[in-house]
Amino acid sequence: MTRNALIVVDIQNDYFSGGKWILNEVDSAADNAARIIAAARNNGDIVIHIRHETPAVDAPFFVPGSEGAQLHAKAKNIPGELVIVKHYMNPYRETELLRVLQDKGVETVTVVGNMSHMCIDAVTRSSDDFGFKTTVIHDACATHDLEFNGVVVPSAQVHAAFMAALRFGYATVVSADEFLA
Template sequence: MSKHAVVVIDLQNEYLPRGKLPLSGIEAAVANAARIIAHARDQGVPVIHVQHLSLSAEAPIFVPGSDGVEIQAAVVPRAGEPVVVKHYPNAFRETSLKQLLDERGIESLVVVGAMSHMCIDAGVRAAADLGYAVTVIHDACATLDLEFNGVRVPAAQVHAALMAALAFAYASLESTDAYLAGQGTAAPDSP
């Protein structure tokens, strides 16, 4: 039994160019995530999907029942792959994710998804705090431009700053190519 799993966070239609919150580089991130998922499936590594739904039908994004909440076609779950529904950035908050991982004896996670500065950040930090070893596939994640105090921060800088912060104490980082060329079936090192 594999002691690690791939966790796919919020790769949903809302983030595509046709969605209400398009992300910079989302197509490349989804393509890389699909490669990681395919490799995991080939190796018998569990793949767990996390799907964000707004709590209100009045919400501007991720409205239940809308096309935006659907998981992107390139990474759609296969039969038997769990889908954890969440309502907050942290995939562990008020969800069954920890229980699901613990029931399967999972000790380490390989994380892909969106948005880097929100749900990837919150989920990775929570996972590390709960004792899981975490590897983030940095080029299988995406984000968007932000603004602070009148200063526009380009998505590439947002992503780089967040990945640097996670690498400092919460996760190891790999590119898709490096991960697949390495020990894609081995558990990531503890942070």
């Protein structure tokens, strides 16, 4: 039984061109995520896909039943891979994720997906809090520009700040090439 799991977070159509909430560099990040997914499958690791749905009737994106809420083709699950639907930023909150990982004896998790400053941050911190040795593949994650008090923070800086914080105390943070080497 494998003790490694790959958590693929919110690589969904609404984040890509034509979607409702497009992220910067999302295609490149998804390409790297696809490489990590392929390696996990080849290694016999557990691959778990997380798919966000926003249950509010006026949801800005990830509307239940919409094409935008579906997993993107670059990171789609294959038969036998679990897809967990979540309604909060943290994939552990009110889902079966923790139970599944514990039941399967997982000790290490690798994280890829979207958005760096929200769900990737939440799942990484929680994974560490739950005792999993955690790795984030930084170039297999994407985000967008943020704004605070009239200051626009470019996505590259948002991403770098969150990866630096995660690396400081919660996870090993490496590139796809480093991870696959």
